Structures are given as C-alpha cells and as structure tokens.
Amino acid sequence: FLARMENSRAQFPFPYQPYNIQEEFMQALYSALDKGKVGIFESPTGTGKSLSLICGALSWLTDYEERKRQEAAALLQEGEEALSTNAAQSSAVSSSAELDWITDFVQKKAERDLVSKLKEEEMKRKKREERLEMIRNNVQLKYAVKRKSYEEDEAFKLLQLSKEEQVEATGDQEDEELIIAEYESDDESKIKTEKDEDDELVEEHVTKIYYCSRTHSQLAQFVHEVQKSPFSKDISVVTLGSRQNLCINEEVRQLGSIQRINDRCMEMQKNKHGERHFRGPAKSVCPYYKASALQQMRDVVLGAVHDIEQLLKLGRETHSCPYYSTRLAIPPAQLVVLPYQMVLHEATRRAAGVQLKGQVLIIDEAHNLSDTLSCIHSAELSGAQLCCAHSQLSQYADRYKSRLKAKNLMYIKQILFVIEGLVRVLGGEHKSGFFVLLGTEMLTINNFLFKAQIDNINLFKVLQRYFEKSMISRKVIPAADQQESVETEKVLSASPMMQVEGFFMALTNSNTDGRVVVHKQGASSVKFLLLNPAVHFAQVLEECRAVIIAGGTMQPVSDFKQELLFSAGVGEERITEFSCGHVIPPENILPLVLCSGPSGQELEFTFQNRDTPRMMDETGRILSNICNVVPGGVASGTLTRLANKKKIFQEPKKANQVEQVLNEFSRCIQVKLGLTGALLFSVVGGKMSEGINFSDDLGRCVVMVGMPYPNIKSPELQEKMSYLDKHLPHSQGRSPGQALIENICMKAVNQSIGRAIRHRGDYSSVVLCDRRYSRPATLSKLPTWIKDRTTTHTTFGPAFAALRKVRNITGSAELLGKLYF
Numbered sequence: 001f002l003a004r005m006e007n008s009r010a011q012f013p014f015p016y017q018p019y020n021i022q023e024e025f026m027q028a029l030y031s032a033l034d035k036g037k038v039g040i041f042e043s044p045t046g047t048g049k050s051l052s053l054i055c056g057a058l059s060w061l062t063d064y065e066e067r068k069r070q071e072a073a074a075l076l077q078e079g080e081e082a083l084s085t086n087a088a089q090s091s092a093v094s095s096s097a098e099l100d101w102i103t104d105f106v107q108k109k110a111e112r113d114l115v116s117k118l119k120e121e122e123m124k125r126k127k128r129e130e131r132l133e134m135i136r137n138n139v140q141l142k143y144a145v146k147r148k149s150y151e152e153d154e155a156f157k158l159l160q161l162s163k164e165e166q167v168e169a170t171g172d173q174e175d176e177e178l179i180i181a182e183y184e185s186d187d188e189s190k191i192k193t194e195k196d197e198d199d200e201l202v203e204e205h206v207t208k209i210y211y212c213s214r215t216h217s218q219l220a221q222f223v224h225e226v227q228k229s230p231f232s233k234d235i236s237v238v239t240l241g242s243r244q245n246l247c248i249n250e251e252v253r254q255l256g257s258i259q260r261i262n263d264r265c266m267e268m269q270k271n272k273h274g275e276r277h278f279r280g281p282a283k284s285v286c287p288y289y290k291a292s293a294l295q296q297m298r299d300v301v302l303g304a305v306h307d308i309e310q311l312l313k314l315g316r317e318t319h320s321c322p323y324y325s326t327r328l329a330i331p332p333a334q335l336v337v338l339p340y341q342m343v344l345h346e347a348t349r350r351a352a353g354v355q356l357k358g359q360v361l362i363i364d365e366a367h368n369l370s371d372t373l374s375c376i377h378s379a380e381l382s383g384a385q386l387c388c389a390h391s392q393l394s395q396y397a398d399r400y401k402s403r404l405k406a407k408n409l410m411y412i413k414q415i416l417f418v419i420e421g422l423v424r425v426l427g428g429e430h431k432s433g434f435f436v437l438l439g440t441e442m443l444t445i446n447n448f449l450f451k452a453q454i455d456n457i458n459l460f461k462v463l464q465r466y467f468e469k470s471m472i473s474r475k476v477i478p479a480a481d482q483q484e485s486v487e488t489e490k491v492l493s494a495s496p497m498m499q500v501e502g503f504f505m506a507l508t509n510s511n512t513d514g515r516v517v518v519h520k521q522g523a524s525s526v527k528f529l530l531l532n533p534a535v536h537f538a539q540v541l542e543e544c545r546a547v548i549i550a551g552g553t554m555q556p557v558s559d560f561k562q563e564l565l566f567s568a569g570v571g572e573e574r575i576t577e578f579s580c581g582h583v584i585p586p587e588n589i590l591p592l593v594l595c596s597g598p599s600g601q602e603l604e605f606t607f608q609n610r611d612t613p614r615m616m617d618e619t620g621r622i623l624s625n626i627c628n629v630v631p632g633g634v635a636s637g638t639l640t641r642l643a644n645k646k647k648i649f650q651e652p653k654k655a656n657q658v659e660q661v662l663n664e665f666s667r668c669i670q671v672k673l674g675l676t677g678a679l680l681f682s683v684v685g686g687k688m689s690e691g692i693n694f695s696d697d698l699g700r701c702v703v704m705v706g707m708p709y710p711n712i713k714s715p716e717l718q719e720k721m722s723y724l725d726k727h728l729p730h731s732q733g734r735s736p737g738q739a740l741i742e743n744i745c746m747k748a749v750n751q752s753i754g755r756a757i758r759h760r761g762d763y764s765s766v767v768l769c770d771r772r773y774s775r776p777a778t779l780s781k782l783p784t785w786i787k788d789r790t791t792t793h794t795t796f797g798p799a800f801a802a803l804r805k806v807r808n809i810t811g812s813a814e815l816l817g818k819l820y821f
Helices: 002-006 020-034 049-092 101-136 155-159 216-228 258-274 291-303 308-318 322-328 340-344 346-352 366-376 383-400 406-425 445-451 459-470 472-481 484-491 496-506 534-543 558-568 613-629 639-643 655-671 715-727 736-753 796-810
Strands: 038-042 209-213 237-239 335-339 360-363 379-382 440-444 514-519 525-530 546-551 575-579 589-594 647-650 678-682 701-705 764-769 791-793 816-820
Touching: 020 038, 020 049, 020 546, 020 575, 038 558, 049 101, 049 209, 049 216, 049 360, 049 546, 209 216, 209 340, 216 237, 216 308, 216 335, 237 291, 258 472, 291 308, 291 322, 308 322, 335 340, 340 346, 340 360, 340 366, 340 534, 366 525, 366 534, 366 546, 366 558, 366 736, 379 383, 379 496, 383 406, 383 472, 383 496, 406 459, 406 496, 440 445, 440 715, 445 514, 459 472, 459 496, 472 496, 496 525, 514 715, 525 715, 534 558, 558 736, 589 796, 613 701, 613 764, 613 796, 647 655, 655 678, 701 736, 715 736, 736 764, 764 796, 791 796
Parallel strands: 038 546, 038 575, 209 335, 209 360, 237 335, 360 546, 589 764, 589 791, 647 678, 678 816, 701 764, 701 816
Antiparallel strands: 379 525, 440 514, 514 525
16 A cells, blocks of 8 residues: 555546546646645646546545555554553562653653544544545434524624624614724734634534636536546535525525625625614525525535536525535535635635645646736726725714724724825825826835825734724625715725725735836726735645646746746745647647748738738638638638638627527538538637637637737736846746746637647647747747647648648548637
C-alpha cells in the first residue's frame, strides 16, 4: 500500500478503459495532490478531462483517508504496547531501587494522553463514517434537542444578523429593526467568545476536494460526470450556488436581480427572528426555511449526487430551501462543487462556510483565472450611485438621529464625508445626480485619497469593519425607500450603499496593487482597478494542501506562473505542469496558416488596414473558395455570393437570442435547405467563442480572420502593462507588458479554434488568416496538439489543395465553418 502511494497509483477506477493520455493525466494529478503541489494541467476538450479529474482526485482522497486510518491505528497500537511495556518494567523494579518517580509519572501520563487522544480520534472517525452511511441510506440524522431558544437550527448561525439595539417606548417593528446596534471597534471593547453548549452540533470539516468552474452549466456538466463515475455511490457530494440559482420561493425569485433576491431573503430571515419580540403587523417569512426540513434535505443531498436542477426539484418536494440545505452539508461533504467567486473572494468564501485549510482545490476552465480574480476584486461607482447613496444615508441619519448612539452617528457622518469627497473628485456636487465632464484620470490609491481629501479616514477601522458589523447597507435601503422623495432611486438595479461598501473595501488594497480610474465623460464614474491578482490568490495557495489549475487550453502558461504563482510567493519547486495531446488521429485536424489570399493580397489584418476594401474583398474570395470544398458551412465575406452556397447566420447582439440562432443554425445543417451547409459569423470573445459546443457537423471548419489583439490605447490596459514591466522580470528580450498583449490575443484564439474538436471521432480544419501567425513566437503559443500539425502557406494554392483533401479523408459529412473577425 505504502509503495503504491509513493509511486502514485498503478490503476484508477474508471467507467471504461481509459486512453493512455487519461491514465497519464490521473497519475500526474494523483502525484501532485499527494505531494501538495500547485499544478497547471492542460487536457484538450474531448479527451475526457472532467472524468480524469474526478477519478484521479477521488482515488487520491480514498487512499489518503485509508492511509490516515492506518497511521492512526498504528500509533494507537504503539501507544498501547508502550503502556504495557512500562507497566511490566515498573512491576519488576525492586522496592529498594532508586526510581525517578516524577519522570516516570510524566512519561506515563503523556503516553496515556496520547492513547486517549488516538482513541478519541478513532471514535470520531467511526462516528463520522456511521453518520455518512446513515445518510446514504436516507436515514434522518438524530440531533441533540437541548439548545438555546434562539439557536433552534444550525442555519440560523449562518444568518444571524447584528443584535438589534434595545430601545424603550412604543416604536413599531418597522422602525425598531432598522436601528443600528451600538458599534465598538476592536480597541474599544474586549473580544467575547461563546462556547456552544452542544459540541456534537459543531461538525468538523472532513478532508475534501473543492471543485470550481466558471458557469453553472459547466458545474452541472461536471456533476453529471460524477454521477457516471465509479465513485457515485461512495462519495458524499454537495453542489453550491447563489440564491438566484437555488431559491425556490417564487415571491423572491421574481425580483430578478441577485442583489434584490439576497436582500429580500435576508429580510425574511430577520422577520422570523423578530416576529416574537415586536408588535405590529406580521411580516412575511420564508416557508422553506425551517430547521427540520433543512436538516432532512441536507441528509438527502449527502446521500446521492445531485445537480442544481435536481436540488431545486428536491427542495420543492421536501418543502425546504436548497440554498441553506446545501450550506449545512458542506462540513461532512467530501466533494464540494461551486462557482469561482465562492472560492476566490474571501468574504464570499467565509459567508458560504467554505474552509480551505488543508483541503484540495481544483479550478477548472482556468484559462481566464487572472482576469477573473481582477474582475472579482475590482469595483466601480457611478455619479448617480454616489448621489443616491448619500441621499439614502442622509435620510436614514435624519430619521433616527434621536435614537442612534453618538458613535453610530459619528461613523455615519464619516461615511457621508467620504462619499462627498468622491463626488468632489468627479468634479460636481451631490445634488445633480449626473455629471457631464470630460476626461479620464488614472491615480494611485494614495493620490486618489489625497485628491478626495479623505486620507485622514481609517478605511479599515471606520468603514470596512463598521459596514460589516453594523450591516448598515441593508438597513438604509428600507428606510430610504419609505420616503416618497426618493421614488426614482428604486429603478437602480443594485443597492447604491452596497456598491459604495464594495468600493470602500477595494480602497483598502495596497497602494502598489491597484489604481483608481476617474471617468469624467458622459455619466461619470470612479473605478478601482486591481493590478495584482496574486495578492488575493496568495491566501488560497497558502491555505490549501494542493491547488490544481486546469483547462482545455492553458497556453500560454507563462502569465499564470508569473502573475499568479511567483508573485504570490510560490516557489518553482512547488509548481508542476502537465499537458497532454489529443485523442483524435492526426489526420482529423488540419490547421493552416494562410499568409496571402487567392489574388496574392498579403493578409495582415492590422487596425490600420483590416477595414479596407482590398482586405474585405480578399476575405470574401478566401471564404468563397473554402465554401466550394468544405461540405457544410463556413463564415464572412461577399455575402450575396456566399449566400448562394451556404445559409448565413450571425451572432446576435443580445445574449437571450443566442440559443434561437444556434437552434436555427443546427436545423439548417440537418435539413440542408438545398444548400451545402451553413455559415456562422461570430466575434472573438463574444457570445459564441467560449463554452458552446460545436461538435461534429456543427463545427467542421474554423476560419480565424486576423489576430484579436486588445485595445492598446485603453488606459486600464496601459496601466496594467506598466505595472507588469515594473514588477516582473523581462524574458527573451520582451517586456512583461508586451507579453501580456500577445498572451491575451492568443488565449482568445485558442479558445475560439477549440470549439470544433469535441470528441475522439470529431474532425475539423482550422484556417488562420494572417501572416503574423507564421511567426515562431506566435506559433509556440498555440496548443501543442494543434501547433505540431500546423503548416504555413505563403500562397493560397497549396492551402486550398490541402483543404480539398479533407473531403477525401473524412468523407462527405456536412461541414460548418465559423469566421471570427
């Protein structure tokens, strides 16, 4: 057993005979988890990446738990043997012998304590296993009933709001619940702790694997793979989501925006707490938020593998809330499936009950991890939101000033002072609502605070902690909404005070790690831009036993290592990389670099000449020729001529129209409509360039027109480049800023061209229309399985001949091509 652990696993449970690359993937993953590595794993879509992650990671978890059990049993046996030996030696000692009784006493006590502790740990482990076994058999857990009245169920612990200030007199419930409790900072009061009377209710977090991905659809797909895996009956799994995805209360769901849903949910829980203590009309409480129902659903959730849709159905059947039931299931779960933000954002992680200490984290679809971290920790405020927040907070202070303590009023005035300072930076006053000024300014955090004249405010103590303790953002909204004078504020999609709170917290970052962008054009705004995502990723890397960063296309990986790992203090010795080829035969992929078109026009779609008539005409001629030899579909160019050969579709501007376009497009491929397929126009980085499956006849050819470089004139991008040039080392004569531009471009290219190959039997051609793709440095940033098969053609003829051979290799299957421009 131990030898197998040292050399990783020889075999892995798998639903079918795995490919060689899947076995290699699982071996590398197992080794990385066992050695506590930070791994960058690349496995192209269609190679069974999800199943390899599941079987490799859960095999390690199973072995790890078994090893812990064996080690505990061995220590227990050693302790008992040591006690027996000492007892025998003690009995043999003569009464006249000199005995150091103090040493003997201390030694025996330590040994007894060790044995007692080991026995206790073994009992806990057995108890946990018995409990999970009961859950799997759908037997309701037996909970202790002796609890305080305000601790009727565990879910209340997750929701307990700040204690309401006790007031005299006859005020009604609507006013009393909006008063802020007296706030004391850390240096003004002693920290008080309470010990739970029932230790059995405080569950330890078992060793677990946290799996996160970008979208709920990707999480659902992963859960379906878990259900098909050999571990589906033996592993306890819980899927987490937002209230927007898991709420089954129709009254709340219809509110639409996630902020309104969150606020309403919290208010309903608060009503349940306060309904016994206040007079006045009873407010609505959530019928799905009941202790017994939550615990019962928790047991069922842990007893089988459920995706989001199944959780919603289960919640309606058991009349219990899936959102809170799943959170109660986190401690005993062995596999927790959740979205990016719940792991990558510390406050969200803490609120959800996610504990990373000593656990394994797998981040899938991680090609945009750096951008995701920057986005999560950035914040933006419009002039209108600032004015609205100032109005709300002012009305709140005026309404309750006679009943608020002096310290609370002082903090509220300081918040108002900061908001007024932000308004001054934007060049206006808070009475107008919008500002029409010109210009964009980039400032360091310190310079911004000086310019706003708020540098004397301790944002950590007064703002961040006060917001968190008093929850004032949630209290001022209902107070302000009751005033007729602010009816227009209700049209704002999110709480202005919540936005203000988020921006204040962003300003607590280090001066070197971020910038503040002040826009004074049109509707003015102030935005915090995070330049160093590693500062927020460092805690994740430090707490976790192992972190796996995985994706179908991780090239180029240099930015991952420099921006997220090295900058977070991770040494090269802890990093491991794995990249595998594709399972498709070599002849099933035909990547071409096209340097010139049929008329000899050189292809270089730079910003200066990409819209010129000669380039557009040449693009049309290229596509027309491709449509002649590719059965099915392609994209762009001389529309009238192309429409005679293939039905043309275009990526819609609205996200809710994407599915309709894809359905019509798919139908056209199947019916043919007298044509030879269909043509779909899409944009790099748009609604169809990532996450959508164009398998088989839906994606036989991808035509990439030009190179999608980002806007180099963007102030935010220029500041990011400047930051990287200053803080990261240069490599091979290129600055980190230049490398960032190239990496952004090639990541987008790799995501787009990967849409067409989705499984072992799939095939496709990829045409890269721009001579700049032929540069060695650019080619090196393509995925290995594409780069190794790419040929460069300086003239159109040989490329056209190569495309004609595709039909002979693959038969007459219909072909869809996509043009990205």
